[in-house]
Amino acid sequence: MPASRASVRKIAEPTVRRLSHYLRYLEAFERAGRGTVSSGELAHSGGTTSAQVRKDLSFFGSFGKRGLGYDTHELVAKLRQILGLDRAWRLVIVGAGKIGSALARHPGFRGRGFEVVGIFDADPNRVGHVLGGVAVWDVKVLESEIRHLRADIAVLAVPPEEAQTIATRLGRAGVHAILDFSTAPLEVPAGVTVRSVDLALELEVLSHALVSR
């Protein structure tokens, strides 16, 4: 277990999301050969204010030099550590339907340090197939395979009526983070974090914006 795991304080989710955005822009600045970046530049890229940027970054010690801005390399390294991106994470996908298979082949995950190491499905027609270079296993062996694969994060892409059962099994198998596409309300033990991606809900935010124009 890397030393960084014990040393990161838990941050509120909206702040984590802003830090993720800052990191992307900082990496772009870094690729462009920029040694320092101002809070104003980060604020502009992230659609927020300089004051918000300075406040968000002040939580993690003093990086900025007044009048000089932030050291790009130092801040990139620190944000990667805070976000847990200074190590690789092992992902399993449960559900090899349309969404699950699209995610298995998603090139954006590996580039950020998330590697799909296993896929599970209940359908015998899918078991044994290979998606994005990874074999589909029978969901019956979920617990033992997850331990064997040393999976950190599970992507839940099963129908809503199966989601709770799988989530409970994932928790028992020692998975502490679930990215849930099922749209079902999940109850998980303390210590398991769930992030839900609900595409119909995102569309509802848009339809509200359209009717309130």
Add this chain to the structure above:
Amino acid sequence: MPASRASVRKIAEPTVRRLSHYLRYLEAFERAGRGTVSSGELAHSGGTTSAQVRKDLSFFGSFGKRGLGYDTHELVAKLRQILGLDRAWRLVIVGAGKIGSALARHPGFRGRGFEVVGIFDADPNRVGHVLGGVAVWDVKVLESEIRHLRADIAVLAVPPEEAQTIATRLGRAGVHAILDFSTAPLEVPAGVTVRSVDLALELEVLSHALVSR
């Protein structure tokens, strides 16, 4: 244009998301034959407090009867109107790659009133194919086809480097709402609403949760 379009006040996004959640639980209560629902029950389902539920719903007039709770049918109808779900929306998908094709076949959209009416791609090998019953058009004819199809919402599932160009063309073609999977920062004219779904960012929220456990 239905009368409801002009009469809905713009609500802050976190509230809209909670209203979407309340609506789902209310619909479940309605299917279960429940005529009234208390703010406490809605709060429990949505993982929030009764006070928050009452505050969120008080924006839209008085539905609750003290001691009796909310009239399920009335509140469902009102929330559907506020969220713009009392009408059908016409969706186009730009980008028929892995994510775009998975979305084209996503059964959850039509059930919420979002109908995919057109798909566009630049790859001649994809143009002319049929995904989820809808033909893939050449992106060259994007503007004219979008007008012809009377599309309300566009789903942007193109590579990041093409996203801004397509977003600009969508805005010009009269699309006022974009669900963006490209992860590129987009500049759109005033009056166009963009919702971004960034799966790697969701994973980063989870990896932070894992390192800060």
